[in-house]
Amino acid sequence: MTMVAMKRKSDIPEEDAGPQMLVVVDRVVDPYLVCFHDPTGFRAEQFRALRNKLTVLNTDHASVTLVVTSAIQGEGKSTTALNLGMALAELEDHQILVAEFDFRRPSIERMLGLNPEPGLVELLHDGIGLDRAIRPSGIPNLDILAAGARPSNPSELIASRRIDELLAELKEQYHYVILDTPPILPITDAGILGAKCDGTLLVVGLEKAPRRMVRDSIATLEDLGANLLGTFVTGIRGADPAADERYRYRYVEGD
Numbered sequence: 001m002t003m004v005a006m007k008r009k010s011d012i013p014e015e016d017a018g019p020q021m022l023v024v025v026d027r028v029v030d031p032y033l034v035c036f037h038d039p040t041g042f043r044a045e046q047f048r049a050l051r052n053k054l055t056v057l058n059t060d061h062a063s064v065t066l067v068v069t070s071a072i073q074g075e076g077k078s079t080t081a082l083n084l085g086m087a088l089a090e091l092e093d094h095q096i097l098v099a100e101f102d103f104r105r106p107s108i109e110r111m112l113g114l115n116p117e118p119g120l121v122e123l124l125h126d127g128i129g130l131d132r133a134i135r136p137s138g139i140p141n142l143d144i145l146a147a148g149a150r151p152s153n154p155s156e157l158i159a160s161r162r163i164d165e166l167l168a169e170l171k172e173q174y175h176y177v178i179l180d181t182p183p184i185l186p187i188t189d190a191g192i193l194g195a196k197c198d199g200t201l202l203v204v205g206l207e208k209a210p211r212r213m214v215r216d217s218i219a220t221l222e223d224l225g226a227n228l229l230g231t232f233v234t235g236i237r238g239a240d241p242a243a244d245e246r247y248r249y250r251y252v253e254g255d
C-alpha cells in the first residue's frame with residue numbers, strides 16, 4: 001500500500017498552501033497528537049523526555065515491547081502511545097510500531113485520520129500476513145497495527161499463545177513496539193500483555209483516577225507479572241506551562 005506522507009502546517013511552503021489544503025491536512029489528525037501538530041512545543045518535549053527516560057533504561061539497545069495502560073477509561077492512553085511512538089520515531093535508524101490491543105475502544109486509526117482496515121484480529125483469526133496487517137502511519141519510521149474487526153472473544157485472543165509468537169516476530173522488525181491496551185481496573189488484558197512484554201507504562205489522568213485506583217492498578221499489574229517502568233501524568237491544568245515563556249527555549253535564527 002502506498003500512502004502520501006502527512007505534512008504539518010509548518011512543513012508546507014506558504015505559496016503551496018491554499019486554505020483548503022490546510023483544512024484537510026489538519027482536520028484528520030487528532031489535536032492531542034502534539035508531536036505531529038506542534039513538534040517544537042512544550043508538550044511534545046514532554047514526550048521526548050519520556051522517550052529519553054525509556055531509552056536510558058534500555059542500556060543494551062535491545063528491541064522493546066511496551067504496554068501503555070491506565071486505571072480507567074479516558075486517561076490518555078492512546079494519545080500517549082501515539083505521541084511516544086512519534087517521539088521514538090525521531091531517533092536515528094529507529095523503526096517503531098504502535099499496535100492496537102484495545103479491541104473494545106480502538107482509536108489509533110481514528111486519531112491518525114486513517115480508514116479502518118484489517119489488523120490484529122485478521123492476523124490472529126484469518127491468517128493474513130504481517131505485511132497486510134501493518135501499515136505506515138504517514139509519519140516517517142512509524143508503522144501501525146490496527147485492531148481490525150471487533151472480535152467476539154477479546155480477552156481469549158489476548159491470552160492466546162499466538163500473541164507470544166507475534167510479539168517475538170514484531171521485536172525482530174521494530175526497535176520499539178508500543179501496545180495500546182484497555183484500562184487495567186475493568187479488564188485485566190493490560191496485565192496479561194504486560195507479563196508478555198518488557199515493560200509497562202501507567203498513564204495517570206490527573207483529575208480522572210483517584211489515588212486509590214492508581215494504587216489498585218499498580219498492585220494488579222504487579223500481581224499479573226507486568227514490569228511497571230513508571231507512570232506518565234496527563235491532563236495537568238491550572239497554570240499552562242505551554243503558555244509560560246520560561247519553558248520556552250528560542251532557537252537562534254540561522255544565518
Ligand SMILES: Nc1ncnc2c1ncn2[C@@H]1O[C@H](COP(=O)(O)OP(=O)(O)OP(=O)(O)O)[C@@H](O)[C@H]1O
Pocket residue numbers: 032070072073074075076077078079080102105107183234235236
Ligand atoms: N494530555 C491531555 N490533556 C487533556 N486531555 C487530553 C489529553 N490527552 C487526551 N485528552 C483528552 O482525553 C480524551 C481521551 O484520550 P485518549 O483517547 O488518549 O484516552 P484513552 O485512555 O486511550 O481512552 P480509552 O480508555 O477510551 O481508550 C481525548 O479524546 C482527549 O479529549
Ligand SMILES: [Mg+2]
Pocket residue numbers: 077078079102105107180
Ligand atoms: Mg484508548
